[in-house]
Amino acid sequence: MAATEPVETEMRLSPTGRVEAFSDGVMAIAITLLVLDLKVPPLDAVSPGGLVDALLARWASYVAYLAAFLTIGIIWLNHRTLVDRIARFDARLHWLNLMLLLGVATLPWPTALVAEYVQRGGADASAATALYGLIATLMALPWGFIWRHLADRPELLEPGYDAAYARAEWRRGFIGMPIYAIATVVALVLPLVALALYLGIALLYAVTSQGVAVAPAGATGGAS
Amino acid sequence: MAATEPVETEMRLSPTGRVEAFSDGVMAIAITLLVLDLKVPPLDAVSPGGLVDALLARWASYVAYLAAFLTIGIIWLNHRTLVDRIARFDARLHWLNLMLLLGVATLPWPTALVAEYVQRGGADASAATALYGLIATLMALPWGFIWRHLADRPELLEPGYDAAYARAEWRRGFIGMPIYAIATVVALVLPLVALALYLGIALLYAVTSQGVAVAPAGATGGAS
């Protein structure tokens, strides 16, 4: 059964496999739909020779695009790690997972608002960036509840993971909430600073996850 | 062959596996495309400082978004359960499944109509919400026909399920139709009440499915 001697078997996805497939689908679509926010300036709104200026004027949409792309990318990596720890889904886990996907699927909307309204400044820029922060804050909730449920029902976890592990992840899962909540408050006063924070948080996660979130303390023997 | 000793095999998806993959794809895309209905108010249609008001004025689109998201989410969960019971697909099942996906793929359209026209009130709000209800009513048809076909050909079912089981599901599958049909009639007179009903039905399913639809009477030993 070595990899070089493939054994072909017909199989159906396990219940967990189909949760993965559907979740991967939603996240892949949400991350790819973000590109629609980059917008092509309409031909009649750009005077001849003015395309470069028109593109540069939309710089905030590129920052928002990068921040949202990285955020969904991180969520996908963490989701992968999460589902690896779960042996089977009960009804509550399915619903919490749907709530998690609701957040991911909704993110392109505040991203588009930020892309459109940050340049205007004032109250509208604050409203757009604060809404992005608010939704990012709420997105942390299902993660927390998922781990709390797994702490209550450790028999849903893969062998090698117990209630204590789930409780530790539960605490860890809420770390993101105060960070995004603070950024949301900042957005009300300094929207550009908040936008920089959103990108910064995503980049920070990207760097720290290299050794932490994605491949946590030797749990699966480095098999990720 | 314990989970901690992975055996790597090359395999192709079983026919059922590919139905799952295609169906999951369509449902994941439809549920994620709903976000396009949330709309970003165009920059030139919002006076400076008016973004919050412009967003609040579109409250009905958020209700419609939530109702449609939950509805497709529930359909996905039920589809998962359905396919788990089916050992193989014949041509008629494939076509009935396509009709089911036609309903799911079409749902973003009446959702967008509701999001746009409910605020206007009058005949247009009624038309939009009634169309949503009509399509939701018709979406129940393929479910019923699928179970009726399985009752006629129980050899397509997984071991442990028989014609009597399929007949019981067939009756259960039509429960949703009169509920949505009534909501459609309500929409003609009171569109806002109908919109509340659509969200309410989805939330009700979400609560009741916790112990019923998703993990039905011990059939697979709780393996879902």
Place this chain on the structure above:
Amino acid sequence: MAATEPVETEMRLSPTGRVEAFSDGVMAIAITLLVLDLKVPPLDAVSPGGLVDALLARWASYVAYLAAFLTIGIIWLNHRTLVDRIARFDARLHWLNLMLLLGVATLPWPTALVAEYVQRGGADASAATALYGLIATLMALPWGFIWRHLADRPELLEPGYDAAYARAEWRRGFIGMPIYAIATVVALVLPLVALALYLGIALLYAVTSQGVAVAPAGATGGAS
């Protein structure tokens, strides 16, 4: 290893499995993107109480939607059958498959043209429906070339299928071309008749495929 005693194995998709996954993805997205052609009439283009009339005026877009949805659905079913017969893909098969997906991914475009321009009548209605027919005609080409290549290299086929089988499918694969070519010519004179033909061809395939294309003469012992 009975279905009721699941053996959980970690596996990677076979090369064929990944072709299936990517192809299913493209087809699932194309079929779901069609809904964007149904269009929501803009609020300011519809006088109060005029939504029902505005929706009825777009009847051609619903016919085009149904025809295109069924057409991609049929292609998916046939693709499933095709890949079931293929043991492995060489580079040429990959490229022919990409050309096949190019046709599927492009179909929403002429569908949108038909939805928009059929009501206008005259030369524009003819141009839109003829373009739909032209692309549907060209879409048959990769199917034919795929089977011709398999006739030349039968070692790529699954056991039980030989060059003679591939040659028979090659001839069968070209049946669609003259039908769509005739409909394209009809479109130049009678666009509404051509539109009816597109829907009719799809429905006809749907009916005849029940016993033919999807479950061909006992080849896999009814395993589909």
Place this chain on the structure above:
Amino acid sequence: MAATEPVETEMRLSPTGRVEAFSDGVMAIAITLLVLDLKVPPLDAVSPGGLVDALLARWASYVAYLAAFLTIGIIWLNHRTLVDRIARFDARLHWLNLMLLLGVATLPWPTALVAEYVQRGGADASAATALYGLIATLMALPWGFIWRHLADRPELLEPGYDAAYARAEWRRGFIGMPIYAIATVVALVLPLVALALYLGIALLYAVTSQGVAVAPAGATGGAS
């Protein structure tokens, strides 16, 4: 365990399997979203009988569509080959893969710019085609870094591949960069020539990959 005697097993995707699924999803969506760039001329912008002329005037968008479709298709084929060589993903590989997907997911944007602005000529046509070239140039970076990382950590490779193999691929992976860089410079002066180059490069890859990139020197015994 012959292919004609299917063994049905329940399984979960291996970590590599889920990277494939997510990557396939993003690439399938990006390649299918390109169709939105083909645009349907708005009804009120086309005088009666003028649809054919309006469609012909947008010829550049068809060239850009074909070039981008083929480019993403080639990337998918190469990605398939790449992941076949990798036994497991560490955190850095995950991030480099995300950067690769960022490029693919972003490509529909410069494609839409080219489709819209090439016909105008002048500085705007140059800006649009140069931006396409710039993004295509940058897209080669993650490929190079992935192979460099694999050269440093050959234990991540499948059996039969070593650091020397990864170093050779690393050099090969950068071939695309100078070609696209030159095309980008050409775009600044002769945008139409650059557009022809983008299509030509994709077609060239398509032809040469027949025997090279997709099925490289006998590594997996022709199992692709």
